[in-house]
Amino acid sequence: MNIGVIVFPGSNCDRDCAHVVSDICGRQTSLIWHQETSLATIDAVILPGGFSYGDYLRSGAIARCSPIIEVIIQFAQNGGLVLGICNGFQILLEIGLLPGAMLRNQDLHFICEDVYVKVENASTPFTNRCESGQVLKLPIAHAEGNYYTDPVTLSALQANAQIVFRYCDKDGYPTQTTNPNGSLDNIAGIQNAAGNVLGLMPHPERCAEALLGSEDGQKIFLSLINSLTTDSSSIAQHPIAHETS
Amino acid sequence: MSSHTPYITKDVIKQHGLSEEEYQQIITHLGREPNLTELGVFSVMWSEHCSYKSSRIHLKRLPTEGEYVVQGPGENAGAVDIGDGLAAVFKIESHNHPSFIEPFQGAATGVGGILRDIFTMGARPIALLDSLRFGELDSPQNQHLLKGVVSGISWYGNCIGVPTVGGEITFNDIYSKNPLVNVFCLGIVEKDRLLRGLAEGVGNTVLYIGAKTGRDGIHGATMASDSFDDSSETKRPNVQVGDPFLEKLLLEVCLEFLENDLLVGIQDMGAAGLTSSSCEMASRSGTGIELDVANIPCREPNMTPYEILLSESQERMLLVAKPGKQEDVMAICRKWGIDAAIVGQVTDDGMVRVKEHETIVAEIPANALAEEGPRYERPVAPPQYQDMLQSLMVDNLQDVHDPTAALLALLESPTIASKRWVYRQYDHMVGTNTIVCPGSDAAVVRIKGTQKALAMTTDGNSRYCLLNPYMGGTLAVAESVRNLACTGATPIGVTDCLNFGNPERPDIMWQFVMAVEGIADACRAFDIPVVSGNVSFYNETKGLSIYPTPVLGMVGLIDPISQVLTQGFKRVGDQIVLLGETKEDLGGTEYLKLLHYREQGSPPWLNIETEKSLFTCMQTLTRKHLLQSAHDCSEGGLAVTLAECCLGTPNHDRTLFGAHLDLSQNGLRLDALLFGETPSRIVISVKPDDVTQVLQEAEACEVPAMVIGYVQQDQFSMRVHDTSSKQTCQIHVPVQSLFDRWDQSLASRLESP
Numbered sequence: 001m002n003i004g005v006i007v008f009p010g011s012n013c014d015r016d017c018a019h020v021v022s023d024i025c026g027r028q029t030s031l032i033w034h035q036e037t038s039l040a041t042i043d044a045v046i047l048p049g050g051f052s053y054g055d056y057l058r059s060g061a062i063a064r065c066s067p068i069i070e071v072i073i074q075f076a077q078n079g080g081l082v083l084g085i086c087n088g089f090q091i092l093l094e095i096g097l098l099p100g101a102m103l104r105n106q107d108l109h110f111i112c113e114d115v116y117v118k119v120e121n122a123s124t125p126f127t128n129r130c131e132s133g134q135v136l137k138l139p140i141a142h143a144e145g146n147y148y149t150d151p152v153t154l155s156a157l158q159a160n161a162q163i164v165f166r167y168c169d170k171d172g173y174p175t176q177t178t179n180p181n182g183s184l185d186n187i188a189g190i191q192n193a194a195g196n197v198l199g200l201m202p203h204p205e206r207c208a209e210a211l212l213g214s215e216d217g218q219k220i221f222l223s224l225i226n227s228l229t230t231d232s233s234s235i236a237q238h239p240i241a242h243e244t245s
Numbered sequence: 246m247s248s249h250t251p252y253i254t255k256d257v258i259k260q261h262g263l264s265e266e267e268y269q270q271i272i273t274h275l276g277r278e279p280n281l282t283e284l285g286v287f288s289v290m291w292s293e294h295c296s297y298k299s300s301r302i303h304l305k306r307l308p309t310e311g312e313y314v315v316q317g318p319g320e321n322a323g324a325v326d327i328g329d330g331l332a333a334v335f336k337i338e339s340h341n342h343p344s345f346i347e348p349f350q351g352a353a354t355g356v357g358g359i360l361r362d363i364f365t366m367g368a369r370p371i372a373l374l375d376s377l378r379f380g381e382l383d384s385p386q387n388q389h390l391l392k393g394v395v396s397g398i399s400w401y402g403n404c405i406g407v408p409t410v411g412g413e414i415t416f417n418d419i420y421s422k423n424p425l426v427n428v429f430c431l432g433i434v435e436k437d438r439l440l441r442g443l444a445e446g447v448g449n450t451v452l453y454i455g456a457k458t459g460r461d462g463i464h465g466a467t468m469a470s471d472s473f474d475d476s477s478e479t480k481r482p483n484v485q486v487g488d489p490f491l492e493k494l495l496l497e498v499c500l501e502f503l504e505n506d507l508l509v510g511i512q513d514m515g516a517a518g519l520t521s522s523s524c525e526m527a528s529r530s531g532t533g534i535e536l537d538v539a540n541i542p543c544r545e546p547n548m549t550p551y552e553i554l555l556s557e558s559q560e561r562m563l564l565v566a567k568p569g570k571q572e573d574v575m576a577i578c579r580k581w582g583i584d585a586a587i588v589g590q591v592t593d594d595g596m597v598r599v600k601e602h603e604t605i606v607a608e609i610p611a612n613a614l615a616e617e618g619p620r621y622e623r624p625v626a627p628p629q630y631q632d633m634l635q636s637l638m639v640d641n642l643q644d645v646h647d648p649t650a651a652l653l654a655l656l657e658s659p660t661i662a663s664k665r666w667v668y669r670q671y672d673h674m675v676g677t678n679t680i681v682c683p684g685s686d687a688a689v690v691r692i693k694g695t696q697k698a699l700a701m702t703t704d705g706n707s708r709y710c711l712l713n714p715y716m717g718g719t720l721a722v723a724e725s726v727r728n729l730a731c732t733g734a735t736p737i738g739v740t741d742c743l744n745f746g747n748p749e750r751p752d753i754m755w756q757f758v759m760a761v762e763g764i765a766d767a768c769r770a771f772d773i774p775v776v777s778g779n780v781s782f783y784n785e786t787k788g789l790s791i792y793p794t795p796v797l798g799m800v801g802l803i804d805p806i807s808q809v810l811t812q813g814f815k816r817v818g819d820q821i822v823l824l825g826e827t828k829e830d831l832g833g834t835e836y837l838k839l840l841h842y843r844e845q846g847s848p849p850w851l852n853i854e855t856e857k858s859l860f861t862c863m864q865t866l867t868r869k870h871l872l873q874s875a876h877d878c879s880e881g882g883l884a885v886t887l888a889e890c891c892l893g894t895p896n897h898d899r900t901l902f903g904a905h906l907d908l909s910q911n912g913l914r915l916d917a918l919l920f921g922e923t924p925s926r927i928v929i930s931v932k933p934d935d936v937t938q939v940l941q942e943a944e945a946c947e948v949p950a951m952v953i954g955y956v957q958q959d960q961f962s963m964r965v966h967d968t969s970s971k972q973t974c975q976i977h978v979p980v981q982s983l984f985d986r987w988d989q990s991l992a993s994r995l996e997s998p
Contacts (some may be wrong), residue, residue, distance in 0.1 A: 009582065
């Protein structure tokens with residue numbers, strides 16, 4: 001198993017993600033330069049956080065033009081697992097693998113702090129090691145995490161259980177005061193309709209060790225690894241994979 | 246060449262901030278009159294900011310050597326061996342003048358500059374701290390400056406992906422026209438691969454990489470060597486503009502150079518840009534450098550050699566490649582999309598020779614610009630007002646009559662209140678090393694691949710320094726040591742940022758000399774080497790100087806990492822112990838300023854031997870894992886310290902605790918007991934079973950130790966008795982209300998419409 005972490009100029013959580021996958025979870029990981037044009041040896045892709053291209057123009061807007069993006073889109077369309085964290089989530093929105101867009105945080109500040117999120121859907125390849133309704137404590141660190149989409153798309157996200165994480169209080173209730181950035185419906189993370197692409201604003205890689213105060217984030221990585229090991233056929237059997245093949 | 250020299254008038258010399266005498270020295274060095282370009286080069290290199298001409302002879306007093314010092318002062322940054330083949334590289338630097346004129350960019354480029362100092366040494370930066378001083382927040386102008394500085398730091402640090410893990414902010418109206426922005430950065434490098442700013446190997450290629458050179462920041466260093474007046478606003482074009490994305494690329498490029506062993510030396514183009522980097526590299530190596538400005542990548546057409554040499558455009562580096570490696574250097578730059586150009590070569594004649602194509606436009610001995618610049622032993626005299634400042638008839642002050650109100654007022658005063666509003670805007674977790682977050686005595690980051698962590702703190706109480714600069718200097722060192730001890734660390738090195746007024750004034754120079762002496766003596770006593778630093782003079786507007794503000798950035802080693810301590814209480818029932826003795830130390834306290842409107846008196850008196858015993862005691866208790874928490878007593882005194890212990894550790898689980906406290910007044914004034922700032926005191930909490938041993942260990946170290954209460958839930962309750970057991974004071978407040986006042990203070994001052 002080899003999990004690829006894409007490195008754009010300006011990515012700055014790339015090494016943090018690789019550290020969790022290799023040093024904490026004990027799996028092989030490769031840092032993949034954005035000008036690469038192949039993911040041949042890669043089993044899952046992580047788009048890490050950071051400021052790709054300095055977030056100039058708009059978060060993720062320039063990263064969208066990197067050569068690796070075409071390959072990632074192909075990889076996802078073939079059912080490959082793609083996890084976008086923070087800036088990675090913003091890039092997934094820009095390249096259309098996930099619907100919607102990010103606005104500036106409601107208070108216009110960059111916010112770095114721990115938040116609680118509720119696992120709304122625990123049967124995804126990225127959350128299968130969580131309980132449904134479980135509350136995780138994860139750090140956020142962003143200025144543009146105020147998720148927005150049109151009402152029709154929002155209804156579809158709700159109806160298809162594509163809202164995977166919601167900001168909530170300690171007990172799991174999503175309230176306005178526990179929403180750090182003003183995102184629609186307290187959305188902290190969503191997946192695509194096929195369920196193989198997840199984007200989330202919180203940083204699970206920053207809380208995957210007891211030393212750093214919480215191990216909650218490890219669950220996301222272990223879920224991903226779990227999906228790749230226990231059910232290797234899931235990728236091939238994926239509905240999207242059938243559609244594209 | 247002299248035939249092309251424009252006539253240098255007295256006015257031109259003055260505009261360049263050079264004295265008549267200095268001009269004569271230039272003529273001596275050159276053996277002729279300089280041309281305008283050369284004059285410009287001398288003016289920046291001999292500016293106070295670059296040359297340290299007023300401070301250098303005094304800085305020699307600082308202890309700079311030690312068993313573990315890998316690199317002392319004189320390089321881009323200092324370095325200390327931390328074992329496992331690694332060195333910690335660190336430095337603190339000021340960006341005061343630019344931050345007043347343009348707070349956002351001023352602070353941002355301050356962050357950019359210090360980061361470059363660290364990664365030019367080959368070290369990957371892993372932590373930033375900021376020590377900030379502003380005027381009081383009731384003025385919109387001061388709010389504007391704070392918001393601008395915080396967003397600038399946040400913008401630059403967050404984007405480049407180096408966590409801002411700590412620092413401090415103090416408010417006093419003396420900083421209204423001269424806010425201070427001091428930025429500390431620490432990086433880690435393999436000890437044997439440390440890079441230096443050298444230009445060795447005659448014939449080796451000199452390369453320029455990074456941002457193109459523009460007209461921004463010309464004479465920035467000269468500006469930073471002058472006082473402010475009403476026209477300071479017009480200096481905004483002298484402030485540089487940063488690009489954190491480009492710096493991130495530059496960082497990765499430099500570390501790739503290191504990995505592939507391509508360089509002889511490298512230096513950041515910071516203050517005085519191309520000029521300082523080239524002459525300092527040549528001067529250090531005893532070589533010369535020949536540059537052709539025609540090859541320098543420029544942002545604008547028709548830039549003159551004068552402008553190119555003096556530009557302070559950010560995110561640029563000058564480097565000397567190993568023979569035959571320049572193509573590899575260029576290839577790495579191409580990969581990351583960074584401009585690179587061959588601009589010259591190393592020579593053997595000790596000259597910095599600048600050409601424009603075939604024409605020589607400047608030719609100056611490198612030493613004259615760097616090592617052999619002017620040195621002044623400026624006149625020194627204590628200010629006439631010093632006696633008045635120090636006189637304080639405590640007996641004439643009314644003792645505190647409502648201790649609860651006083652405690653709440655102190656907790657919500659911006660200097661003491663929670664800085665969450667600020668550090669929430671800083672990415673303090675990127676890198677996944679931050680173990681103790683901002684808001685603690687010191688920040689702690691682990692060193693991946695080892696069992697170690699580093700603790701870092703910035704400290705300096707300028708009011709103490711105003712009242713007694715020597716004592717202020719020693720107290721700053723002592724508080725840093727104590728802060729580190731409270732995280733379980735042993736100090737390994739320090740970097741200093743000395744912010745003062747106009748050195749041409751004997752009273753300011755006296756403050757400087759005394760403070761440096763205090764720092765030197767205390768560092769020597771604790772055996773902590775000063776490995777890098779920075780002096781910022783001329784923090785003065787219309788004749789009004791800031792308080793003398795030396796800021797120390799101290800680094801400590803925690804080994805093994807399991808010894809990490811934090812300040813918040815941990816468990817109901819734990820016993821609370823005060824280490825150290827409380828004396829009647831009201832002079833220069835936050836309490837006196839806030840409730841009696843006085844910044845007067847003698848600062849608390851530090852006994853270095855007492856402080857050393859306390860440190861030894863803390864080390865023993867830490868090593869034996871006898872401590873649940875530890876928090877240093879500083880601004881606001883014992884009552885504030887105890888309250889802060891109840892308000893938890895600003896980590897992932899901030900849990901509030903109450904405390905039940907019984908204090909004995911012992912003949913002290915009540916306000917001195919509660920809010921006096923006697924140094925050498927630490928509040929610890931201990932499991933009930935360990936109390937006896939802790940008291941024994943303290944006694945063995947000759948440290949006074951007393952159980953003063955226990956941790957409980959919800960309520961902060963304090964009773965004070967006098968010698969006849971009569972109750973003299975009672976504080977009884979829900980901890981939640983202490984927390985709310987303390988936590989919301991900054992936001993309520995800064996977010997209100």
